[in-house]
Amino acid sequence: MAEALTGEAILAATEEVLRRYGPAKATVVDVAKALGVSHGSVYRHFATKAALREAVTRRWLDAVHVExxxxxxxxxxxxxxxxxxxxxxxxxxxxxxxxxxxxxxxxxxxxxxxxxxxxxxxxxxxxxxxxxxxxxxxxxxxxxxxxxxxxxxxxxxxxxxxxxxxxxxxxxxxxxxxxxxxxxxxxxxxxxxxxxxxxxxx
Amino acid sequence: MAEALTGEAILAATEEVLRRYGPAKATVVDVAKALGVSHGSVYRHFATKAALREAVTRRWLDAVHVExxxxxxxxxxxxxxxxxxxxxxxxxxxxxxxxxxxxxxxxxxxxxxxxxxxxxxxxxxxxxxxxxxxxxxxxxxxxxxxxxxxxxxxxxxxxxxxxxxxxxxxxxxxxxxxxxxxxxxxxxxxxxxxxxxxxxxx
Missing domain, CATH: 1.10.357.10 (Tetracycline Repressor, domain 2)
Structure with missing residues (x-):
């Protein structure tokens, strides 16, 4: 599945993980597990956990801004x-x-x-x-x-x-x-x- | 000193006690001690701790309202x-x-x-x-x-x-x-x- 891994798929999975575990507990490993990939694959798209969280927030807000x-x-x-x-x-x-x-x-x-x-x-x-x-x-x-x-x-x-x-x-x-x-x-x-x-x- | 005890003196002492100990720790006993009276003397003026706290808040706000x-x-x-x-x-x-x-x-x-x-x-x-x-x-x-x-x-x-x-x-x-x-x-x-x-x- 790793070859089809896109930034967008990671962000969607991260939003789902955040929703399930809450912001205090959600980890990059949870996101990788949800996607069936290694956490290294996630880090190839987002260098840090903070960058991933910021990207998912920006994606959510962009939808709000359009709406x-x-x-x-x-x-x-x-x-x-x-x-x-x-x-x-x-x-x-x-x-x-x-x-x-x-x-x-x-x-x-x-x-x-x-x-x-x-x-x-x-x-x-x-x-x-x-x-x-x-x-x-x-x-x-x-x-x-x-x-x-x-x-x-x-x-x-x-x-x-x-x-x-x-x-x-x-x-x-x-x-x-x-x-x-x-x-x-x-x-x-x-x-x-x-x-x-x-x-x-x- | 108990014979001269006024509601106003109790409220002034309560404000001082609240300032010193903070609202979580201040007690009626602290107020009585600060005034050199028994806590019963304080309760003769204010039936409950809640009533005393409300009176001191109202006194403080009344000064704000006048100002x-x-x-x-x-x-x-x-x-x-x-x-x-x-x-x-x-x-x-x-x-x-x-x-x-x-x-x-x-x-x-x-x-x-x-x-x-x-x-x-x-x-x-x-x-x-x-x-x-x-x-x-x-x-x-x-x-x-x-x-x-x-x-x-x-x-x-x-x-x-x-x-x-x-x-x-x-x-x-x-x-x-x-x-x-x-x-x-x-x-x-x-x-x-x-x-x-x-x-x-x-």
Whole structure:
């Protein structure tokens, strides 16, 4: 089987091993066993255990980044696109946390143990927000003098709804109301000429 | 000394004992010893150890609530008042965390172990934000159809700068820039008729 061994097959097996044994116990030998190869064969593709773990984390996050690419073909305003994007992120995080807590915890450990992965992920996610803000600036729906800085501010202002340190709060029955209120405030902060909300809006 | 024993003296001694031994080890006997009284004398004022700890936490938070009462006599706009208030809160949190980490950690434990204290604190702090927003609505600087809900949204959107789960990020060299950007976004979201920031603003 060793002659057909690809990096992709190793990464898929590593993800499975991590899921089964958890990040503290999973070893390269476990991965080699799962593939029916020697651990030397695995090391020919990934020089160290750390490199293998970082590659599997990057592969998982890349899938998230593709899935989370903003959709501009839905006939939505930039404000609606931003709200839908933040909602999709929040849903993904809280469902991941409640439905597959082991995998959620595993990837949290993997992301944190790397020096480069957190920034890699942040760059992609804030980049998605920046693309939505740019689209809104183009249509004069939004205004900002620095798209990148504003995208980072939107990310930071919504941290309660995507940062894992807040996962315990996501089961709160009023969390969706809290999300809606923060997103409304943030979107109003982006608008070119804010339309005052009428009392009848409530 | 027992005849002069007041609730206030017990609370001051308890705070000192908590500071010295930490929340895990501090006992009512330690408090009684520090005061030169029997532990029965302490229990006549506070029926349980939990009640004593809750009272000392409430006393500490009450001082914070008074200190953090918004100042409306500084000739500032509501936006400036809100920014100054959030800055004072952030400074208080990050300096408390870096300069007196034991006391910071102690009160974190005390706040969390109570069923009522977290809401008590939140209500006061969000109440302060609501008073600033109300003042801005009165002068037509801000607009909102629900001051209380919007105050909670401002609190939630700035969580990165006051929630203890983010304390590790407060030493980041760019954290003040991140704070400024989030507060600008939030304040813009509150404005009655947002003035688009000119490109020359940057």
């Amino acid at each position: 989370m690419a903003p959709k501009f073909d839905q006939g939505l305003t930039a404000a609606e696109t931003l709200r839908a994007w933040l909602q999709a992120l929040f849903d993904k995080k809280r469902h991941g946390h409640s439905e597959d807590p082991e995998l959620f915890a595993t990837f949290q450990v993997l992301v944190k143990e790397s020096n480069v992965i957190p920034d890699y992920h942040l760059e992609h996610m804030v980049g998605h927000v920046a693309r939505i803000i740019s689209a809104g600036v183009e249509t004069h729906e939004f205004v900002t003098d620095d798209v990148q800085k504003t995208a980072q501010a939107v990310w930071d202002a919504t941290e309660k709804f995507h940062h894992p340190a807040h996962a315990q709060e996501w089961g709160n029955p009023h969390i969706q109301d809290a999300f809606d209120a923060v997103v409304s405030l943030v979107v109003d902060g982006l608008r070119y000429n804010r339309i005052p909300s009428a009392a009848g809006d409530a | 953090m009462a918004p100042k409306f006599d500084q000739g500032l706009t509501a936006a400036e008042t809100l920014r100054a208030w959030l800055q004072a809160l952030f400074d208080k949190k990050r300096h408390g965390h870096s300069e007196d980490p034991e006391l910071f950690a102690t009160f974190q434990v005390l706040v969390k172990e109570s069923n009522v204290i977290p809401d008590y604190h939140l209500e006061h702090m969000v109440g302060h934000v609501a008073r600033i927003i109300s003042a801005g609505v009165e002068t037509h600087e801000f607009v909102t159809d629900d001051v209380q809900k919007t105050a909670q949204a401002v609190w939630d959107a700035t969580e990165k700068f006051h929630h203890p789960a983010h304390a590790q990020e407060w030493g980041n060299p760019h954290i003040q820039d991140a704070f400024d950007a989030v507060v600008s976004l939030v304040v813009d979201g509150l404005r009655y008729n947002r003035i688009p920031s000119a490109a020359g603003d940057a």
